[in-house]
Every structure is written in C-alpha cells, then in structure tokens.
Amino acid sequence: MxxxxxxxxxxxxxxxxxxxxxxxxxxxxxxxxxxxxxxxxxxxxxxxxxxxxxxxxxxxxxxxxxxxxxxxxxxxxxxxxxxxxxxxxxxxxxxxxxxxxxxxxxxxxxxxxxxxxxxxxxxxxxxxxxxxxQWHGNFGAPGGLTEGTADYVMVKSGYYNQAYYTRPGAGKRWDEGYGVTERFLEYCDSLLQGFTAKLNKKMMYKYSDVYWVELLGKPVDQLWREYKAKYGNQPAEDSIDIFQGLKY
Known part of the structure; x- marks a missing residue:
C-alpha cells in the first residue's frame, strides 16, 4: 500500500x-x-x-x-x-x-x-x-464566526505572524471571519472577561444573535459599530494571515 x-x-x-x-x-x-x-x-x-x-x-x-x-x-x-x-x-x-x-x-x-x-x-x-x-450551534453559527474563533485560539497560542496579521479595526463585517472577526472577539473580551469562551459555550446546541445582548447588553451590529469607531472607522482591508491570504 x-x-x-x-x-x-x-x-x-x-x-x-x-x-x-x-x-x-x-x-x-x-x-x-x-x-x-x-x-x-x-x-x-x-x-x-x-x-x-x-x-x-x-x-x-x-x-x-x-x-x-x-x-x-x-x-x-x-x-x-x-x-x-x-x-x-x-x-x-x-x-x-x-x-x-x-x-x-x-x-x-x-x-x-x-x-x-x-x-x-x-x-x-x-x-x-x-x-x-469548538461549538457551532449545530452548524447554525455564521461561518465567519467559527473561522474567527479558530483564529482567536491560534492567536492566543502565539503561533501567528504578528507583523502581517490583521490589524484591530479592520474589516467590513463582524462575521467576515479570520483576522477581522478574531480582532472583534478580542475587543468583546475587553468588555467582558472571557466573552469568547462564554459565547462558545452558548453555542453548544444552537446559535442566536441574542447571545451578544445576553452577554454584553448590546446587539452585535451595535458592538461592531462601536468597535469600528474605537479604531477610527478605518477603511476596510482584507484579512491577512501567515499564508498570504489563502484561507483554510
């Protein structure tokens, strides 16, 4: 063989x-x-x-x-x-x-x-x-959220290229995925310690946008606007990873 x-x-x-x-x-x-x-x-x-x-x-x-x-x-x-x-x-x-x-x-x-x-x-x-x-709400969670969460763990591990990774405030949508969503999750962690872990646990059986309100008191779209404003509403840029933008 x-x-x-x-x-x-x-x-x-x-x-x-x-x-x-x-x-x-x-x-x-x-x-x-x-x-x-x-x-x-x-x-x-x-x-x-x-x-x-x-x-x-x-x-x-x-x-x-x-x-x-x-x-x-x-x-x-x-x-x-x-x-x-x-x-x-x-x-x-x-x-x-x-x-x-x-x-x-x-x-x-x-x-x-x-x-x-x-x-x-x-x-x-x-x-x-x-x-x-990870939990994904029986595949009901946005794909960009699961990709961003996977990058979140990768970033926490230190196995990522800091020089080329997505900068805070970048992106067009909160669920864009990869580095864009990862940086947004970091921001949400700053509002509530352990937010990303808590959100992951809530998605054991299903996903709902209500979870963001339950945990942070605001709809996710409002949180995204406030996150973008914190970083000067910078123009959107592509999420960049150590593999030169090739998504996996």
Missing part, C-alpha cells in the same frame, strides 16, 4: 507522555500521510513527520480546552478519534467531521523557508483543531 499510517497506540516509548495526555481527555489521535511519494508528502515526512504531529496534538487539545474554559467533559465536544490526513486536494486545509485534511501541495509550495515548516504546521493545527473542538 502506498500509505503511511501510525496510530498513537503504536508509538515508541519516547512519546509515552503523549499517550498519557490522550487518556486524560479520551481522544485518540491518528496521523496518516496518504501521499508519501509526492513532493509535499516527502516534505511532510522530512521536515514535520507523523511523530511530531502526534506529539503536539494533545498539547493543542488541552490549550483549546483552556481557552474555552471547558473544565469538565460535559462542556466539551465528544471526539473519540481525531484523524489528520496529508493528501492532495485544491486549497490548503479543511475540517470535515472529526478529520483534518492538509494539502501536501500547499505544504510544498508555501512552507518556505523549510526551517520554519514545523512552526507553520503547528499554527495551522491550532486553527484546524479548534474547528474540531
């Missing part, structure tokens, strides 16, 4: 800590390079690797729980198995169900210099793993 798959139960002793961390929150991690003979697949094996990916996943998982202030299993999404696939498809990365798919071609074309491959890959993993563990 032209596949390389490694389940965490088969890891060497050097990754025992990762195994123990998994048992803490009952998530099993599996990483599969489905295209090991492609340039991107070879880059993954050479510069990043299955073992490295497995070693960071429990840490990212725990960080997400911390950011969302989810202290008990009842507050968390039940994810028995989380798969990461390195494969070939148009685009960069996406989540479907409890699976994260990362494009080998994007790895090869965008991870430059090669020396920062692990750092860039870790940044993407913070974003994509957040999509797996």
């Amino acid at each position: 032209n596949r390389r798959s490694l389940c965490i139960f088969l890891l060497p002793v050097s990754l025992l800590l990762s195994c123990l961390l998994q048992q803490t929150h009952a998530v099993r991690y599996v990483v599969t390079n489905t295209v090991p003979n492609t340039p991107g697949g070879q880059l993954f094996d050479r510069e990043i690797g299955v073992n490295f990916t497995l070693s960071i996943m429990p840490t990212i998982n725990d960080f997400i729980y911390k950011v969302f202030e989810e202290r008990s299993p009842a507050e968390r999404r039940n994810v028995p198995v989380l798969n990461v696939y390195i494969s070939e498809f148009p685009g960069y990365a996406y989540k479907n169900g409890d699976n994260i798919n990362i494009s080998a071609s994007a790895l090869y074309n965008m991870y430059r210099p090669r020396s920062v491959s692990k750092w860039m890959f870790t940044s993407v993993m913070y974003h994509e793993m957040t999509h797996v563990f």
Whole structure:
C-alpha cells in the first residue's frame, strides 16, 4: 500500500507522555500521510513527520480546552478519534467531521523557508483543531464566526505572524471571519472577561444573535459599530494571515 499510517497506540516509548495526555481527555489521535511519494508528502515526512504531529496534538487539545474554559467533559465536544490526513486536494486545509485534511501541495509550495515548516504546521493545527473542538450551534453559527474563533485560539497560542496579521479595526463585517472577526472577539473580551469562551459555550446546541445582548447588553451590529469607531472607522482591508491570504 502506498500509505503511511501510525496510530498513537503504536508509538515508541519516547512519546509515552503523549499517550498519557490522550487518556486524560479520551481522544485518540491518528496521523496518516496518504501521499508519501509526492513532493509535499516527502516534505511532510522530512521536515514535520507523523511523530511530531502526534506529539503536539494533545498539547493543542488541552490549550483549546483552556481557552474555552471547558473544565469538565460535559462542556466539551465528544471526539473519540481525531484523524489528520496529508493528501492532495485544491486549497490548503479543511475540517470535515472529526478529520483534518492538509494539502501536501500547499505544504510544498508555501512552507518556505523549510526551517520554519514545523512552526507553520503547528499554527495551522491550532486553527484546524479548534474547528474540531469548538461549538457551532449545530452548524447554525455564521461561518465567519467559527473561522474567527479558530483564529482567536491560534492567536492566543502565539503561533501567528504578528507583523502581517490583521490589524484591530479592520474589516467590513463582524462575521467576515479570520483576522477581522478574531480582532472583534478580542475587543468583546475587553468588555467582558472571557466573552469568547462564554459565547462558545452558548453555542453548544444552537446559535442566536441574542447571545451578544445576553452577554454584553448590546446587539452585535451595535458592538461592531462601536468597535469600528474605537479604531477610527478605518477603511476596510482584507484579512491577512501567515499564508498570504489563502484561507483554510
């Protein structure tokens, strides 16, 4: 078979800590390079690797729980198995169900210099793993809000390019997604400590714009206007991420 798959139960002793961390929150991690003979697949094996990916996943998982202030299993999404696939498809990365798919071609074309491959890959993993563990109102939440929340966790982790990331006050709409919505969530946090975590918990079963009023006392559109005014109503600009604007 032209596949390389490694389940965490088969890891060497050097990754025992990762195994123990998994048992803490009952998530099993599996990483599969489905295209090991492609340039991107070879880059993954050479510069990043299955073992490295497995070693960071429990840490990212725990960080997400911390950011969302989810202290008990009842507050968390039940994810028995989380798969990461390195494969070939148009685009960069996406989540479907409890699976994260990362494009080998994007790895090869965008991870430059090669020396920062692990750092860039870790940044993407913070974003994509957040999509797996965040609440989204049974898919009723605006897509821009879920993308902004995933970026929010990534920014909290420190794995983002501060020099090129979206500036506070940018954007056309509060639910534009990515950096625009991330900066707006930071602003809302400044009005109520832990706002983003509280909003995430409210979306366990459904989403409603009423949640913003319940938490902050104002409609979200009014909050957005006040946020824009705070930063001088600067002209809208595109959300910029470390992958040169390519959305994932």
